[in-house]
Amino acid sequence: MNLLVLSIAALSGLGALLAFLLEVADSYLGFYGECHIDINEGERELVVHGGESLLSTLMEQGIFIPSACGGRGSCGYCRVKVHEGGGPLLPTETPWLEPEEVKDNVRISCQIKVRGNMYIEIPPELFLIKEFRSRVEALYDLTDQIKELRLRLIEPDTITFKPGQYIQFQVPEYKECPESVYRAYSIASTANEPDGITLMVTKVPGGLATTYIHEVLKEGDEVAFNGPYGDFYLRDSDREIMLVATGSGLAPIMSILHQMAEEGISRKTTLIFGARQKKNLFYLEEIEAFKKRIPGLEVILALSSPEEEDRWQGERGRVTDVLEKIVKNGANKEAYLCGNPAMVEATVELLTKKGIPEELIFYDKFT
Numbered sequence: 001m002n003l004l005v006l007s008i009a010a011l012s013g014l015g016a017l018l019a020f021l022l023e024v025a026d027s028y029l030g031f032y033g034e035c036h037i038d039i040n041e042g043e044r045e046l047v048v049h050g051g052e053s054l055l056s057t058l059m060e061q062g063i064f065i066p067s068a069c070g071g072r073g074s075c076g077y078c079r080v081k082v083h084e085g086g087g088p089l090l091p092t093e094t095p096w097l098e099p100e101e102v103k104d105n106v107r108i109s110c111q112i113k114v115r116g117n118m119y120i121e122i123p124p125e126l127f128l129i130k131e132f133r134s135r136v137e138a139l140y141d142l143t144d145q146i147k148e149l150r151l152r153l154i155e156p157d158t159i160t161f162k163p164g165q166y167i168q169f170q171v172p173e174y175k176e177c178p179e180s181v182y183r184a185y186s187i188a189s190t191a192n193e194p195d196g197i198t199l200m201v202t203k204v205p206g207g208l209a210t211t212y213i214h215e216v217l218k219e220g221d222e223v224a225f226n227g228p229y230g231d232f233y234l235r236d237s238d239r240e241i242m243l244v245a246t247g248s249g250l251a252p253i254m255s256i257l258h259q260m261a262e263e264g265i266s267r268k269t270t271l272i273f274g275a276r277q278k279k280n281l282f283y284l285e286e287i288e289a290f291k292k293r294i295p296g297l298e299v300i301l302a303l304s305s306p307e308e309e310d311r312w313q314g315e316r317g318r319v320t321d322v323l324e325k326i327v328k329n330g331a332n333k334e335a336y337l338c339g340n341p342a343m344v345e346a347t348v349e350l351l352t353k354k355g356i357p358e359e360l361i362f363y364d365k366f367t
């Protein structure tokens, strides 16, 4: 009996040891050896060491796939078509994929590992995404929760982007963050000054990137980012424009307002900027200046919980309360929304009920 127990224990121990060795081999020794990745039927051919996620393998080779959550499987942005070598669909991928996408071999590239030769397909414009080195030119408080971060480019020394797009900021290792991570931040500045970009960053308690930006980063430091990404940009049409922002969601909207002022776009436009209290509003002088430069622009500031001392004369309520009041119907309108997911979801629901087709409502959710 004792012999049987001992044998079972020895076998389990051996199994555990083998699993451990496999894990070590997988992580450190490039266990899958040399793998070939064919991108877009020969447009690029990569020879890489297997074992890492497809997303980070591509990134190491200078091919940047949108990945707003930095590879944690919580944004669903890092879609890539994997026609061969992707292995079976994983449970961590299915929440992000429609049945049609599964049929088209779309995969969540941060979740699948490179384990052998692969044939993948990516939009060719992703080859244009670059990695930038930059220096912190200015970093200061816009409110007690939001900082403005101005980056001057070092290499490459200019960036081309569409107003409304975002970059992925690289957070280096620091005390709270044992390995480097990436997070998405929208560009707030004009595309006409391509030697730098401005970001607006809201502090998230315990957040890796925002703690770094709010508490560790200093003027003069060097930081890296890649981009630009995203399809949140002003469509060329004659429709009336609804711009809706809360908090640092104002960032891409500011970039779009710069574009409208610079290109003389005079379409009827309403900006609704919402916050809880007056102390949470910012950039009011810049917004006022845009009213003079953009003939069709009307601005509505709304506070959801103004304090007594705010002596608030403007709109009260959430941005959805304002929209409920001012949008009579959705005819000939398009909307651009940016801010926290709850605001974006509630606003999409309201505007579609008012008759703005879903395909004319563009948004970035700050997940």
Ligand SMILES: Cc1cc2nc3c(=O)[nH]c(=O)nc-3n(C[C@H](O)[C@H](O)[C@H](O)COP(=O)(O)OP(=O)(O)OC[C@H]3O[C@@H](n4cnc5c(N)ncnc54)[C@H](O)[C@@H]3O)c2cc1C
Binding pocket: 068, 075, 166, 183, 184, 185, 186, 187, 199, 200, 201, 202, 203, 204, 205, 206, 207, 208, 209, 210, 211, 230, 248, 249, 251, 340, 364, 365, 366, 367
């Ligand atoms: C396309 C896009 C553009 C974005 N642009 C901006 C921008 O211009 N400015 C900006 O400030 N942010 C922006 N974000 C959000 C940003 O990418 C990060 O998710 C955010 O800054 C939190 O990162 P973190 O590393 O500090 O927190 P994490 O370490 O990722 O998260 C820490 C914890 O906080 C939770 N959490 C994460 N975000 C929030 C939140 N907003 N509120 C409450 N809890 C949260 C997480 O679930 C986690 O439990 C954007 C996101 C996307 C997808």
Ligand code: FES
Binding pocket: 066, 067, 068, 069, 070, 071, 072, 073, 074, 075, 076, 077, 078, 108, 109, 110, 111
């Ligand atoms: S990077 Fe966010 S799900 Fe893959």
